[in-house]
Amino acid sequence: MSKNIYNEFQIKELEKNPNVLSASERSISYSPVFKLKAVVDYKAGKTPSQIFIEQGFDLDMIGKEQPKRCLKRWRESYERFGEEGFLTERRGKGSTGRPSSKGISVEEKLQKAESRIKFLEAENGLPKKAGRARKAGVEEETILTAAEKFSLIEKTIRIHQLNKAVSYLCELAGVSRSGYYDWLKAAPLRAQRDEQDELNIVIIQEIFKSKKEKVGALQVKMIMQNDYSAVMNHKKIRRLMAKYNLVTKVRNANPYRKMAKATQEHRTCPNLLNREFNQEEPGKVLLTDITYLYYGKGRKAYLSCVKDGATREILAYHLATSLEMDIVYETLKKLKAAVGNQFHPEAMLHSDQGMHYTHPLFQSKVKRLGLTQSMSRKGNCWDNAPMESFFGHFKDLAEYKSLENLKEVKQEVNRVIEEYNHYRYQWGLNKMTPVQYRDHLLAA
Structure with a gap:
């Protein structure tokens, strides 16, 4: 338990971090995958503070001593119980800290191990993408959205017939079981949205190609409205351009231009305009x-x-x-x-x-x-x-x-x-x- 008391805003900020399962006024529940990675990184020579900062935590918010306390506890758990200690650990009143093996058969343990391996294989197969901003010199890490995690879980269960591993995979991915089932129920709505996107992207692609891929969402919106008599929100256009990988060509920064030095006869004038560029009068x-x-x-x-x-x-x-x-x-x-x-x-x-x-x-x-x-x-x-x-x-x-x-x-x-x-x-x-x-x- 943290010595800090978190307010409502801080709790919301903490729960945005994919490494956090939940947060309350006095405690933060971290995902098992993050705990295991933290122990591995610590053994590789990283400090507790560095590990937490790289994963997007604000030390001023959680407390500068929090990483050290967490790593100490996680290392002890890892040394006593191994990797399974994170995936099945029990905490709270009356707990010994030892993973509970009651009711878990050898077959179930094998199924959990298989589920974890298949899920991580599917996750590693995703194309790399930019994650959150990191400190200079620190490699960026892929961060999945909740929807992407749900999709991975569904794919892992469907391909490998792991129907009894839903709860375990949700825990492994750091998402809720109810959220996963809500995502499954919303599949028809997503399919309907995708179908509509397929229709809307046609006109956007036409404009984008006609302008030699040099227009952004706002330009596309204005051209669509004026030349095609079609109205579409610019945020939707931006989303569709990102979804279908329509990346606007961006110009390179101009190199610094050195002009010839003026002679003594040359005279500068004061800055009378003072950046008042638009005075709403043509020609002024x-x-x-x-x-x-x-x-x-x-x-x-x-x-x-x-x-x-x-x-x-x-x-x-x-x-x-x-x-x-x-x-x-x-x-x-x-x-x-x-x-x-x-x-x-x-x-x-x-x-x-x-x-x-x-x-x-x-x-x-x-x-x-x-x-x-x-x-x-x-x-x-x-x-x-x-x-x-x-x-x-x-x-x-x-x-x-x-x-x-x-x-x-x-x-x-x-x-x-x-x-x-x-x-x-x-x-x-x-x-x-x-x-x-x-x-x-x-x-x-």
Whole structure:
């Protein structure tokens, strides 16, 4: 019995651990499998505290002395009675601690041993999956859900005809016998759910494949709702994608980019925007930046873009093979043409402190357009986060790495930005595309 007194919240947290059969205000009942593993790990050189931490226990909750007390008792039981001491041990008032063999025949002992072997064989045959978070350097361990344990028990009994071993297998797996029978009764409902899942996954797979496996649950939901007139909860979509192994391709983190140092003539501007990216007025906040695109056999192109902070629409962009100043000058020209030289009266152009944006001539051109210039703080990418986010999505959607020449890359850039502006629904834009949301704001 623990010296601690556990409250209701702590009891619930303890019972979430698969190594705990039950918990009360004054005691914790551990599973026989965990006890046996703890003794084996202790003999292998692990400390009691390390064993408990690796199995997901919070020592501040159960008490720092609890592992040592438990291991002492379990080791004594193991030395006296062996493995059977854990699987059939009796505790409580009047108990000697010796496993009860009364009424247990040799045949029953053999059946228990066979049941345990068959169950562990079935468990080891499961594909490995990530368990709970462990400390750095500690190997993660497979943790089964209650439903998976019930399934293992049913499979073991059915295949090996161990009908009399239900109670023993439930105890071995650390689940209740009543829970197992409830799970069996619910089989028709699970079959009905699986049948419905088979129908629902068809449309999700179609969308997922059409978008080259680069969309997540929220994107699938919006495409389904807008293009297929079908409504499905995004949590259900996420569950089905996990069930049928539809894993979204995730972009790699961008390597750190070193820009050329500015000269003394270059001047930075204050961060006037201060991360107020969306001011619900199209054309008021304009964000700009440059990213690189590797294509062909190690060749590099550069993409300069201007994004509307309110609608997330890409208003202007220019692709070049050089980082010379022309890339930003051409972007400004295209921006002027895109808005018909009718800029918002309080329009602000926000960028990082790159050499292009601190250049005196660039700043002069921005001023002639009637734009106020703002810059992120040095080394702070969050001050221009929406622009960084767009480049990330762009590299997810674009297939440019295998292209051989700049003409093909330009065609792919045009295609992706057209799709992004007109056909990519966004959760933060009331499930509209950037162009739809711009029209919505202007009509409001």
